[in-house]
Amino acid sequence: MATLKENLLRAVELTESDSPRLDLEVLLCHLLGKSRAWLYTWPEHPLDEAQQANFERLLKRRIAGEPVAHLTGSREFWSLPLKVNRSTLIPRPDTEVLVETVLTLCPQEQLQVLDLGTGTGAIALALASEKPRWQIVAVDRMPAAVALAEENRQQLGFTNVEILQSDWFGALSGRSFDVIVSNPPYIDPKDPHLREGDVRFEPLSALIAEESGLADIRQIAGAARAHLVAGGLLVVEHGWDQGRAVRRIFSECGYRDVETRLDYAGRERITLGRH
Ligand SMILES: C[S@@+](CC[C@H](N)C(=O)[O-])C[C@H]1O[C@@H](n2cnc3c(N)ncnc32)[C@H](O)[C@@H]1O
Incomplete structure (x- = not known):
């Protein structure tokens, strides 16, 4: 033995x-x-x-x-044990920079927050763990991802997160938020890295977007303004080489105070702007 x-x-x-x-x-x-x-x-x-x-x-x-997280069925994010499966992205450590950014910029104890494309629920649940009085809505288009996020929410016992199936803002008409966050699909469908490593086992619905990976970010930035309060914050994760393009999209959509934050490796990964 x-x-x-x-x-x-x-x-x-x-x-x-x-x-x-x-x-x-x-x-x-x-x-x-x-x-x-x-x-x-x-x-x-x-x-x-x-x-x-x-x-x-x-x-x-x-x-x-096969990714280790698929073999064990779980991955830790923001020190929370999250269930994962093939319906969505395995949460990545870089996305914790987005959570940190939101927490630093938003010291308020009471806020209405939206997480678009929640997947496992990683971002929404991490924020809920730090801010029990924030009211957080988390949406995903894929029913299996919605079920997974709801399972994670119940497992962790957070009562301030509402998880819904929605094609971006489709199911959110008339609702507005102080903060909208998203880690949307942003990989160029032609990117050769899609044939390497863990991403081979993750669904394309979580990974790729047209327009060299920018189509979903453009759609979210355009539509988010109708769902943000005056002065409200939009924060998105993107590829390390998309910072300039995303800042431009934000500016074209009319956001102000647009800036990009770096990930742990010093690459441009998080862009934010205010309504
Ligand atoms: C990159 S993954 C991010 C998952 C999770 N937020 C995270 O950071 O680990 C993108 C997620 O967006 C969802 N998604 C893609 N298109 C969408 C759409 N039109 N409306 C809502 N969710 C969408 C995918 O199903 C996937 O779960």
């Missing part, structure tokens, strides 16, 4: 992963229901036959490229 230590040496088999050792640790933690600290404390712990067989199955799928 192989020990934890021996199984962790198998990182060499994950030739395509950027983080092979971490992948193995996360899979073993998931399999055993233990923390990473536990793995380090008990390196000589042997897997039993059934555990080893399950580990081999997970490893095979990971070697074939």
